[in-house]
Amino acid sequence: MRHSRGRRYGGWGKYVLGTVVLLVASTAGGGAYFYQHLNGNIASSALFSGTTGSAGVQKADDQGRFPINVLVIGTDSRQGENCKLGGACGDTGSNADVELLVHVSADRTNITAMSIPRDTMTDMPGCEDSTTGRSVAARFGQINSALAYGPGCSVAAIHQLTGITIDHFAMVDFSGVIKMSDATGGVQVCVSGDVYDTYSHLKLSKGKHTLKGEAALQFVRTRHGFGDGSDLGRTYGQHAFLSASIRSLKDKGTLLNPTKLYGVANAATSALTVDEGLDSIPKLIDLATEFNKVGTDRITFTTMQTAADPDNANRVVPAAAAQKLFATIAEDQSLSKAKTATSTPTAAATTAAVEQVAGTSFTVEVSNRGGQDGRASALTKVLQQQGYDQAVTDSSSGDLQSRTAVLYPKGKVDQAQQLAADLDVPSSLLRKSTDVDEVTLVIGQDWSTGDTYPKSTTKQRKEALTDSHASTAKKAECVPVSTYNTVKYNGVSMTPGQAYAAATSKKDSDE
Structure with a gap:
């Protein structure tokens, strides 16, 4: 039932943003030409393009500090070189393969990155894309379709769904992952068993692998190979890949190698479309600086909890538990292990x-x-x-x-x-x-006692992570390969492991 949700496979968008925020701050000293070249790579558009709703209003904590929320959007556009990489070259539309809401706490002690499955059905805002002139009225629809009316419409849709204020967006495409993984020398991942996803073409034996180029793209686009083989199961691979890329950049000394640094920064900025609040290297440096204050053990990846859509077995709706997750992020409560902030008021x-x-x-x-x-x-x-x-x-x-x-x-x-x-x-x-x-x-009914709005308790924060597939960027884990008949090989339905054994003539992705 859950293995037939279309043909697109997202996840690569998070790798691009994760790389940018880790290295952009280090590129400023590379000379005027380098700086101007990177600055010229960046495309931008309005943060919000809704005709209804909003992007939210951010609130400072009791020390005057503000959290930062960035919506990372991975587009499935087939324009230009993305046609060859993504297939379906006749498709001129653009939906969101990936929607990842990254929350940096006001005290900079933790980050939460929440994936929102693209197959989520929800109430959608009205939007008008100032670039194309296309518009749409408020409606009930699939969350990833908002991108057809510009990234600012995706911002409006995610805010309406979650109630979380969105300060920035970063949108990326297929080609950036290829260039960036090549420039860094690859990212090490692990799979729990042999896997061949005949849709994304990822083929790997059980264990650890260093992936770059198209192999990296195959990994982060895979949905039929991991978990339950659905749009939900693939978040295991997405989160594992971004965690690995963050560790790789810090451990391999990429930030200290000018040649590698230039290649990765050039690829990253070329792949980005951002809101006007991030449309220059200085602005990206400011954001990168804030991200870099948080260690890998304090970066928590989650996935919005879902339930089956009663009207469509191939779609999902937010589960009741998702409201706790949304509220915890909106209220700037940490989903990482307890740690006391040591910063003082400025x-x-x-x-x-x-x-x-x-x-x-x-x-x-x-x-x-x-x-x-x-x-x-x-x-x-x-x-x-x-x-x-x-x-x-x-x-x-x-x-x-x-x-x-x-x-x-x-x-x-x-x-x-x-x-x-x-x-x-x-x-x-x-x-x-x-x-x-x-x-x-x-x-409302959520505030029955007390002179100030009640904060989430530790127990409530733990409840917010229930069924959200939570993990941290610090720990390397093998992505669970699907045990369902999620793929077809020579017209026969089988598990990804069985497909790997059968496809003896097919080279592994990392060969």
Whole structure:
């Protein structure tokens, strides 16, 4: 049932971004020509192209620091040299093979990288691509189709699905992986058994292999060979490959070898299309610097939990558990092993805190939609004690809401951010609304007690990882080969292991 989801196989996008953020900072000293050449490689477009929804509003932590969320998009475009690499040369469309949301915590102690299966069915935003002029209304559809209306539409769709603010995107194509894996000398991976995926053409014997060129592309595009042979099972290989590439760059001394460094940086920047906030080497250096603060043991890979789509056996929908994963990331809670941050507030953070205290003279309406009597009046008093002298209780009734929200009208986003910061409300719960004239705190069922929005507990964070195939970048693990009849060889359905044994005339991918 789960082994027939189309013909495209993503995963390579994460390798490109992982490489860029690890090495771009080291290229700045390579001379003016080198710098200008790399800078000229980078293409960009708008972060957000939705006609409905938003990309979210980021919120600082209690020390004035901001998390960073980057959406990595792998496009299945067959344009140019990607036609030969990806096949289906007559296909002029472009969907997202890979959508990976990378969250860097505000204190820079951890990173969470969450894969969102491309076959996910969900409510989609309306979008208009300023480059092509194509537009689409809000609808229910497959998440990867948003890319047909530009990467800014994918940003809108992922934010609408997860509630997580997206600060940047990085979009890549097939050809960059070939060039980059060649430039680095290859990436070492491991498979749990013999595998031949007759669709991606990956053929490897059990054990460790160093892959580069088309072999690397085959590995990260494989879906029928790993796990359950579906779009979900292939995330094992995707995460293992990116983890290995990160370790490889750090262990092989690539960052200290000018020849290797130039080749990889040139390939990486040539493969990228980014938002306008990342459209130069200095901007990428700033991002790379933030990524580099986190060790491999603090980089956690997860996959959004899913359930079968009741209307289509070949598609999935977000499982109930996914909401816990989304909330944990949105609330900037670590999914890595516990580690105490040692950083201290900066002068800028202290100034920001002072400004927050001074900036409370605006109207705030507090509405209770959580079903707990007295909550609106109680939180109104809390706000008044904090200096919000214009905070008022909304006594009107309405339907219960499961999640708290801070609603704000046009032009008052700064006020909404201020209120959210003072009450520890995550930025994912801020919503621009035409239904309110003032900043409005809507208390949901998720906030029944306390003066500030409740943070996730350790137990809740562990629950967020349930069924998410979590792993870290530090530990090398063999990717589990599928034991299902997920491939066909000479017209006969069989397991990837059986196909490997049968295809004696087919060379292994690393030969």
